[in-house]
Amino acid sequence: MRNVLTALLIAALVTGAAIPVRVSRATDYSSSHFIIKDPVVEFGSGFGTSSGFQLWGALGQPSIGFTTTTAFGLQSGFFYFLGLPAVPDGLGASAVSQTQINLSWTDRSGNEAGFSIERKTGSGGTYAVIATTTSNVAAYSDSTLSAGTAYYYRLRSFNIDGFSSYSAESSATTQSAPPPPGGGGGGGGGLPPPSGTSVIFRGRAYPASYVTVLKDGQIAGLTKAGPDAMFEITVSSISAGIYSFGIWAEDIKGYRSPTQTFITSLVSGATSVISGIFLAPTIATDKTEVKRGNVIDIFGYSAPLANVSVIISSDEELLKKTPADTAGAWLYKFDSFEVSYGDHAARSRSVVVNDISDFSKTVTFQVGTRDVYGQPPTKCPKRADLNADCKVNLVDFSIAAYWYKRALSAAFALIEKDRLNGDGLINLQDFSIMAYYWTG
Amino acid sequence: MCNRFIFIVALAVVCIGVVSVSPAAAQTQSVEFFFKTSQAQLGVGESLEVEVWAKNLRRINALGGIVRFPTELAAAQNVRTGDSIVNFWVDGPRLDGDAVIFAGIIPNGFAGEEGKLFSAVFEGAGAGEAVLSFENLEAFLNDGQGTAMPVSGAPLTLAVTLQPQGAAVPVLADAIPPQPFELSVACAQEVYEGKCFVVFAAQDKESGVDHYEIRERRLHGLGVLKIGVGKWYRAQSPQLLRDQQLKSRVEVRAIDAAGNKRAVFIEPMRALAWYEDIGAWLLITLGIVLFVVVVVSRIRRKIVRIGTPRSDR
Numbered sequence: 001m002r003n004v005l006t007a008l009l010i011a012a013l014v015t016g017a018a019i020p021v022r023v024s025r026a027t028d029y030s031s032s033h034f035i036i037k038d039p040v041v042e043f044g045s046g047f048g049t050s051s052g053f054q055l056w057g058a059l060g061q062p063s064i065g066f067t068t069t070t071a072f073g074l075q076s077g078f079f080y081f082l083g084l085p086a087v088p089d090g091l092g093a094s095a096v097s098q099t100q101i102n103l104s105w106t107d108r109s110g111n112e113a114g115f116s117i118e119r120k121t122g123s124g125g126t127y128a129v130i131a132t133t134t135s136n137v138a139a140y141s142d143s144t145l146s147a148g149t150a151y152y153y154r155l156r157s158f159n160i161d162g163f164s165s166y167s168a169e170s171s172a173t174t175q176s177a178p179p180p181p182g183g184g185g186g187g188g189g190g191l192p193p194p195s196g197t198s199v200i201f202r203g204r205a206y207p208a209s210y211v212t213v214l215k216d217g218q219i220a221g222l223t224k225a226g227p228d229a230m231f232e233i234t235v236s237s238i239s240a241g242i243y244s245f246g247i248w249a250e251d252i253k254g255y256r257s258p259t260q261t262f263i264t265s266l267v268s269g270a271t272s273v274i275s276g277i278f279l280a281p282t283i284a285t286d287k288t289e290v291k292r293g294n295v296i297d298i299f300g301y302s303a304p305l306a307n308v309s310v311i312i313s314s315d316e317e318l319l320k321k322t323p324a325d326t327a328g329a330w331l332y333k334f335d336s337f338e339v340s341y342g343d344h345a346a347r348s349r350s351v352v353v354n355d356i357s358d359f360s361k362t363v364t365f366q367v368g369t370r371d372v373y374g375q376p377p378t379k380c381p382k383r384a385d386l387n388a389d390c391k392v393n394l395v396d397f398s399i400a401a402y403w404y405k406r407a408l409s410a411a412f413a414l415i416e417k418d419r420l421n422g423d424g425l426i427n428l429q430d431f432s433i434m435a436y437y438w439t440g
Numbered sequence: 441m442c443n444r445f446i447f448i449v450a451l452a453v454v455c456i457g458v459v460s461v462s463p464a465a466a467q468t469q470s471v472e473f474f475f476k477t478s479q480a481q482l483g484v485g486e487s488l489e490v491e492v493w494a495k496n497l498r499r500i501n502a503l504g505g506i507v508r509f510p511t512e513l514a515a516a517q518n519v520r521t522g523d524s525i526v527n528f529w530v531d532g533p534r535l536d537g538d539a540v541i542f543a544g545i546i547p548n549g550f551a552g553e554e555g556k557l558f559s560a561v562f563e564g565a566g567a568g569e570a571v572l573s574f575e576n577l578e579a580f581l582n583d584g585q586g587t588a589m590p591v592s593g594a595p596l597t598l599a600v601t602l603q604p605q606g607a608a609v610p611v612l613a614d615a616i617p618p619q620p621f622e623l624s625v626a627c628a629q630e631v632y633e634g635k636c637f638v639v640f641a642a643q644d645k646e647s648g649v650d651h652y653e654i655r656e657r658r659l660h661g662l663g664v665l666k667i668g669v670g671k672w673y674r675a676q677s678p679q680l681l682r683d684q685q686l687k688s689r690v691e692v693r694a695i696d697a698a699g700n701k702r703a704v705f706i707e708p709m710r711a712l713a714w715y716e717d718i719g720a721w722l723l724i725t726l727g728i729v730l731f732v733v734v735v736v737s738r739i740r741r742k743i744v745r746i747g748t749p750r751s752d753r
Contacts, residue, residue, distance in 0.1 A: 096707040099622055139686075139709050141625055216643050217527040217547040218622065239616055241645025242523055242555075246548045259548040263525075263555075383584070387628045395626050397528055397545075398639040398678035402631045404530060412630050421586055429588070431530055431545045432502035432580030438547035 085109035093172035098147035112157035198236035203277025205249035214246035240268035251301035255282040288374035470590035471579035482607035495554035504543030505577035513570035521648030525555030549582030614646035614698035642694035656688040
């Protein structure tokens with residue numbers, strides 16, 4: 001038996017060696033017109049010639065970022081598909097303070113370009129991307145959270161070929177009690193701020209929307225509006241003084257309202273109430289360009305059964321009205337024949353009984369000779385998000401502050417051109433643009 | 441003829457008046473910077489606090505400029521930002537020779553009409569009329585385009601005399617530390633060539649934040665018994681982290697102008713490997729020592745037994 005096996009093995013080796021596979025070396029194929037500089041495996045079909053060349057290989061970008069708009073990299077040769085990266089596992093979430101949860105996971109892939117981390121608030125929330133990391137990263141710190149709140153996380157790896165499946169979900173609840181002096185995290189040490197000083201915000205957003213409160217530009221609270229779009233949120237344990245508060249909401253599709261701001265002077269030990277807040281409706285269009293005579297959908301969310309006015313800016317302003325449904329969704333089908341060719345803008349505001357909201361953000365569209373269905377407006381800020389984390393906050397501010405009155409690097413100059421005023425400098429005008437898109 | 445002339449003049453006056461108060465004119469209302477102070481005189485050697493304000497600020501989200509002063513007559517000693525309407529300072533307010541430089545933002549725009557930006561304490565240096573003036577003023581609209589607004593600045597004249605004028609700066613009765621704030625650790629290619637850094641910004645409604653300090657410590661030990669050493673040093677956001685492996689607890693404290701401190705910290709992003717933890721080595725050492733003690737004691741007992749005559753065992 002053993003002899004038979006040995007014989008078979010020898011036979012296989014000899015047979016394999018006899019297959020006419022020849023790996024050619026550089027410059028084996030040449031002509032007066034081209035030279036193949038990379039190895040090509042050919043299976044006994046002869047040498048390639050210049051009069052009829054055959055492509056045995058292919059050119060490809062072996063990894064994301066190998067070729068960029070400022071640096072062209074070419075790597076040809078043995079062509080291979082990366083394949084989807086492996087799913088990361090072992091995702092763990094650990095709350096370390098009232099506002100911070102640390103994530104860790106096991107990187108199971110060797111070909112990922114990075115990881116995409118998603119979060120939802122509460123088990124019934126909706127996942128949204130909160131961060132994207134580079135490759136070979138196995139930890140992330142989520143540090144702008146609300147106290148006493150359960151957060152759920154999942155992540156997936158990605159590369160040029162696509163995304164892996166999602167990891168298993170993991171959750172943690174941020175600490176709710178103020179930490180004792182010297183312990184806990186985020187706010188430990190020193191005297192606690194005077195108790196009893198607080199401010200309550202009440203108003204109307206969109207059904208089941210997440211409402212964020214900013215205090216002096218930083219997130220101070222987060223709550224979810226009810227099915228009737230009503231919300232109430234309290235910011236407490238703060239000292240007396242003059243504060244700038246901002247409130248914005250995100251509807252169930254992920255579109256954000258403009259931030260409504262308030263200047264409030266808080267008295268020590270007293271609770272101030274700011275009520276009657278009515279956030280402007282969200283607004284978007286289904287096309288970036290519409291063929292004149294066709295219909296363009298203008299839509300968004302507001303309070304249930306609100307009367308929504310849509311103002312279209314043209315040579316003259318056109319005022320249209322449409323009601324929101326019981327879920328707060330509204331839609332107006334605008335006949336583009338009513339306006340001339342060219343660029344136009346639309347904004348909206350809502351009325352519920354005697355309450356009138358502020359104006360929404362302005363969306364632009366073009367009336368031309370064809371319909372162009374644009375990508376849905378990104379949920380991320382259009383500009384000023386310098387680190388591409390879908391927020392405009394202190395991190396972006398600090399990045400810009402680093403470059404303030406410095407010569408920009410080539411890489412950052414591209415970012416400045418794309419996301420700020422594009423004049424090749426970081427100046428106060430760039431910070432003004434950032435302040436407009438501020439999300440906290 | 442005379443009546444017609446009067447009619448034409450009256451018509452012209454009415455037209456000019458209408459244009460002056462027209463909505464178009466109101467929309468280009470300039471942002472006005474001005475000074476506020478309790479008195480306009482001070483003696484040589486006396487100190488006086490001068491506040492810098494601005495008005496027509498509705499929907500303004502960024503502003504900046506320079507306050508110039510004659511140092512030989514009145515010299516600025518320090519700057520205070522307590523109760524400023526500016527949430528984040530891009531630059532300053534800081535003293536630079538004969539100037540105070542300032543630039544800052546109010547995210548999402550200011551909701552009021554006027555507000556205080558900062559104050560500076562001036563000391564009388566020489567007799568004369570010290571004129572405080574504004575230069576290079578800027579203000580931008582919260583419209584997403586960074587639209588520059590027209591600006592103007594009203595100067596202030598301080599009469600500095602050899603005789604005392606009773607000017608004094610109230611002692612800062614501030615016993616409240618800066619408000620709790622958060623730290624964010626980020627690693628971005630755009631800053632410090634991809635190295636990790638920490639960002640922070642505290643608010644102090646009384647005397648204003650004066651400066652920040654940072655300390656990074658690797659904590660060694662077991663469970664809640666962890667210790668680490670590290671020194672505090674001055675910091676500015678964004679602050680490059682010394683421990684790029686992110687295994688240290690990062691602590692930042694904000695100190696206000698009255699010296700009150702508020703410290704916050706963020707736990708390490710990554711845990712120490714067992715061989716990096718001194719606590720683990722102490723435990724191993726303890727284990728080895730105990731093992732050696734037990735073994736030695738057993739050997740000694742055996743030796744004693746061997747040496748003891750059978751009849752005595």
